[in-house]
Amino acid sequence: MLFDFINLKSGSGAMYLRLYEQITAAVQSGVIKKGERLPSIREAAAQTGVSRTTVESAYIKLCIEGIAESSPQRGYFICGSAKPAQRKAEEKRCEPPFLYDFSGRKIDSAAADISFWKKTVREVLRDTDELLSYGDPQGEYGLRTALAAYAYKARGVRTSPENIVIGAGVGPLLNILCGLIGKENKAAVENGGFEQARLIFSDYGISALTVESDKNGAKTDALRKSGANVLMLLPSALSRFSVTGLSARRGEFVKWVGEDENRLIIEDDYNGELRYTARSVTAFQGKCPESTIYIGSFSKLLLPSVRIAYMVLPDRLASDFSARRGVYNQTCGKTEQIALKNYIETGELEKHLRRLRKLYYAKSRYLCRTVEEIMPNTDITLFESSITAELDFNNETESNEICAAAAKNGIKLLPARERGRVRLCFAGISEKDIRPALEKLKTVVQSGTKK
DSSP states (O other), rough: OTTTTTTSSSSSHHHHHHHHHHHHHHHHHHOOOTTTOOOOOHHHHHHHOOOOOHHHHHHHHHHTSEEEEEEEETTEOOOOOOOHHHHHHHHSSSSOOSOOOOOOOOOOOGGOOOOHOOOOHHHHHHOOHHHSSOOOOOHHHHHHHHHHHHHHHOOOOOOOOGGGEEEEHHHHHHHHHHHHHHHHHHEEEEETEEEEEEEHHHHOOOOEEOEEEEEEEHHHHHHHHHHSSSSEOOOGOSSSHHHHHHHHHHHHHHHOOOOOOTTTEEOOOOOOGOOOOOOOOOGGGOOOOTEEEEEETTTTTSSEEEEEEEEEOOOHHHHHHHHHHGGGOOOOOOOHHHHHHHHHHHHHHHHHHHHHHHHHHHHHHHHHHHHHHHHHOEEEEEEEEETEEEEOOOOOOOOOHHHHHHHTTEEOOOOOOSSSSSEGGGSSSSSHHHHHHHHHHHHHHHOOOOO
């Protein structure tokens, strides 16, 4: 163990007390773990620049206080310490584990292709030459090439590797995008808004507002009245849309964005590949690639912990990015990028996607049937992403109150915009847990929100 964190020039009192207090603080904060061996008295004296007597006095006090123990012929070891009151208070505030989690923060183990993904990553790690250099700020060219082909086949996105930027999630990509378009913009977000995007826009001085929407997305009349020149589409938040109506609305968006060269459309196609009610509806970007920024991600296709997303820029923004790409650092690991490239090129991603569509379709049907059986007076709406649904209990209770009451009973839900409603992302819950979760939720709703 190194004592580089020890600074005996700070503090007051005898030198051995300062050493004792700083070691104790390191144990309480978790820097030094239970079972770790402390440096020998001679090593510690050399590292801290004090006498052996000073170190020995500090170690003895640690033993007296029950923080360390001496083992003959082996040295001094940390044996534990009571955590400070502040740490205990923080632990009490930590969110307890939920019995049934509909938050969408994880995926069902049945939906994870962990074994093949681990195999793909191991193969990349064997080729050390690839890993001895920094990654491309724009993303590995091989992955961008694979994504250009994949995005066209899966979502009808028209692009080239030169127009794709890789990042560790949607947030980092939006940060890059905001830097490219500048703060002299006003963004309108459809379907109730995307809070993370709104915050990032605000951080860059871009005003953001929620534009009035219906089942086909943002209303163009409201969009024009808003004065916005950037429109953010959230197609996965659509529900029960009309294919004909959606096509007409998209035509209106094309007309709107073409009226002013400074207008742009951002399409966050979250879970776009997992559609099941209208698979023939491809991404909007294919209709207007010259003015659309397309964003896709893999958190629900692979694993939430694999933070890979990609952004397709129109030519004018791709040129701006290319001119300044040297100032960016790649936020996504090179190993994961190469692994994803291989995963796509071998056809395993398409195979996995077909399996996921069947899995989530079956799960969504089961969820709807179970809701109708257990809560016949509750309306259920599936969103165009095949892993999210909204329940309408037809009452006036605030959504946050329903969620809070459910949380007290071990059920994690997502709040909805309207009263009497909640949202469920069923990606992370196994099918066998859906019925008991809904039965418990029914009891919570029927008993009110006082629990």
